[in-house]
Amino acid sequence: MIWLGLDTANAPLSVALVRDGELLVELNSAMGLNHSAGAMPAVEQLFKRAGIKPADIDAIAVSEGPGSYTGVRIGVTIAKTLAWTLDKPLVGVSSLRVLASNVFTYGVTISPMIDARRGNVYAGLYRRQEDGTLKCLMEDRHMALSDLLDRLKKEGNPVVFVGEGARKNEEALREALGELGRRAHFTQDIPRASLLITEAQQAEPETVHSFVPEYRRITEAEANWQKANGEAREK
């Protein structure tokens, strides 16, 4: 069974082909790539290196967000189009779960983090279990970094911070958690499509046509509209 994995949820790009639990090819870049121009050439190169055709794959895994709205949409659009036209199952995996899967330490809280500006982050909390699987402790959400840190401080468990958001907010994390918090190695801050596939293998396939990103935030226009109309109703 051959899986194609694709993560363009944030600045890094990762694409991989995995056959029966064995990595064939993985291409990773941490650079702020233009995914719209760069993702499909990477996919094309991936197949060329592996020496297989698009129709040879059996399933597709994609990072469904949260992250850069545009980045997530490019990955999801590519993945759902491939899955539909090749008639293969499609599995979406949280982009935060993919980051958390870079951490193999047991007994710690894994805190993957994507910066969302103005003191906010996209965050979820995970734990690596005895059987090797990742358990979700807190569902992915858009939140104030200070709220996340308060919660972690209160819980008092050792934490590993991972992801570009953790790098950007390194000082705040150290100040808030001190010895309790540790930073993952910098190589763990970028998502790996091969690990995305590992996570996807434990999840249910999506309905391809209706599959959309997990933005974890409504658009500003919708938020304003809801506010205006909510207020209008109250009057």
Place this chain on the structure above:
Amino acid sequence: MNDIHILGIETSCDETAASVVKNGREILSNVVASQIESQKRFGGVVPEVASRLHVEQITLVIEEAMEQAGLRPEDLDAVAVTEGPGLVGALLIGVNAAKAFAFANGLPIIGVHHIAGHVYANRLDGGMEFPLVALIISGGHTELVYMERDGRFELIGETRDDAAGEAYDKVARVLGLPYPGGPHIDRLAHEAQGTVEFPRARLEEGSFDFSFSGLKSAVINHVHNARQKGQEVDTASVAAGFQESVIDVVVEKTVRAAKEKGVRQVIAAGGVSANKGLRAALSEALEKEGIRFSVPPLNLCTDNAAMIAAAGTSMYEAGIRSDMALNGRPGMELLSWTMK
């Protein structure tokens, strides 16, 4: 000669569209999922909302277009997709879906300019006779293009500020008309008893450029002044005056361009070319000059993918190909392609 079948994909603004066209002339399917209902409440197209809706619709629309055409991917010769101009986030949904589809099925991909698509919509209905002048008039564009022959474009005039359709929408909003405002203003202008005079922006002598922001401001000022004085605004006369000013300038410049270039045909394209007042005025003025005037039917005037497939077919025949690095280009310029 073998038939050419091209799948067209268009997502440059608020329509998710796919179509299969045979030989650049015959529509086998033409599917459009419009976002107007979702965008109405915001009074215009919100880019982030548009992008989200495109992702929801894209594979459904392509599947529908392929099923209606009764073709399988291997029956296609290429995939043509709108490369630009348009909303960047919206464009790249179509571009990436098109690339993924083309890659999966081993098909060539061709990036098409949206305005070239609007012009080539006429290939699908009545045909194109060169040399011609095309007036592209919509919510995003007001342009005069000269085409000496197939695949050759020369931009001879464009708007320096608002697009005509944009001015229509803004005036409609001030008059309290629903979005999109164009059809409402058109209807009111026909019902009007009187006309409020507004200025004509002809710009400098000989220019084929347009400007609508001055007219828009004049209308808005008129309405605000009247309201401040507690006078009732005669919406219909304002709509009539506004429309008359737009039509006067557009018709004068289009006819002058056609005469100067000695063309056989004038083509109108884009959403505003559905405007009845504009159609009638252009048709009358060009008939006097003995120049053929064509406007495709409404479903080919507004954004659709059949027009992208039609332009893509001309490019395909000329040997034009893009590759997997094709990107959405929001500010793309209209470039010519040369026949082999």
